[in-house]
Amino acid sequence: MVVDLGCGTGATWRALAPLLPADTRWRLVDNDPALLEIAGAMVGDTAECVEADLGDLDALPLDGATLITASALLDLMPETWLSAFAARVTAPVYFALSYDGRMDWTPTDLRDAAVTDAFNRHQHGDKGLGPALGPDAADRAEDVFAARGFAVDRADSPWRLGPDMAELQRELTRGIASAAAEIGLDEAADWHRDRHDAADHVTCIVGHADFLAVPSAHSQETTHVRH
Numbered sequence: 001m002v003v004d005l006g007c008g009t010g011a012t013w014r015a016l017a018p019l020l021p022a023d024t025r026w027r028l029v030d031n032d033p034a035l036l037e038i039a040g041a042m043v044g045d046t047a048e049c050v051e052a053d054l055g056d057l058d059a060l061p062l063d064g065a066t067l068i069t070a071s072a073l074l075d076l077m078p079e080t081w082l083s084a085f086a087a088r089v090t091a092p093v094y095f096a097l098s099y100d101g102r103m104d105w106t107p108t109d110l111r112d113a114a115v116t117d118a119f120n121r122h123q124h125g126d127k128g129l130g131p132a133l134g135p136d137a138a139d140r141a142e143d144v145f146a147a148r149g150f151a152v153d154r155a156d157s158p159w160r161l162g163p164d165m166a167e168l169q170r171e172l173t174r175g176i177a178s179a180a181a182e183i184g185l186d187e188a189a190d191w192h193r194d195r196h197d198a199a200d201h202v203t204c205i206v207g208h209a210d211f212l213a214v215p216s217a218h219s220q221e222t223t224h225v226r227h
């Protein structure tokens with residue numbers, strides 16, 4: 001049973017299910033019923049959808065889990081949650097797509113570094129459960145799970161948005177500028193205007209990390225191997 005935490009509309013299922021044995025069971029967990037409804041319509045009877053708050057670790061539906069996944073979630077969570085979660089899980093954990101604090105645009109703009117710095121500080125704000133790990137998420141997950149005896153592995157999984165994804169770049173830079181402005185960066189609006197106008201000629205790389213933690217007892221795990 002793969003349990004996907006903060007499933008949203010089911011992005012992890014979309015990415016991983018084709019790589020796993022066809023009879024793999026899934027449980028998709030989120031606290032947003034509207035997103036769960038979209039996910040449920042997509043996965044059909046291959047998965048159960050559970051509405052739950054990840055902050056309530058005692059009530060997390062982890063029974064039967066042989067793999068716990070999450071994508072684009074860990075950087076929203078506080079360190080206290082990460083530590084408490086690591087203390088209670090016994091299954092392998094795969095956290096995909098944690099933002100790592102790096103953003104690179106080609107061509108560059110003199111304001112990129114200031115915007116990135118302000119955005120990264122904003123990422124540490126409270127996203128619902130306390131001050132978020134933000135760009136430190138994968139580093140802290142490595143430390144916390146290694147300290148509990150898990151074998152940990154990590155790899156870069158950057159977003160690459162070229163001119164062919166100009167509209168997505170514009171949405172991304174709008175959100176980045178809005179966060180940087182909230183931190184008090186005066187030049188955020190001008191930076192966004194120029195990035196918006198240049199998107200057809202720009203490539204943007206946003207650093208993310210994928211993280212795997214396997215408890216020592218599972219070192220020979222084959223449950224999710226596709227034969």
Ligand SMILES: C[S@@+](CC[C@H](N)C(=O)[O-])C[C@H]1O[C@@H](n2cnc3c(N)ncnc32)[C@H](O)[C@@H]1O
Pocket residue numbers: 005006007008009010011012029030031032035052053054055070071072073076128129
């Ligand atoms: C950035 S989205 C990622 C969604 C999906 N995993 C993806 O990769 O597209 C974070 C998800 O976590 C969910 N979430 C955030 N805080 C939560 C909480 N305290 N309990 C349950 N779900 C939560 C949100 O509703 C959202 O669907």
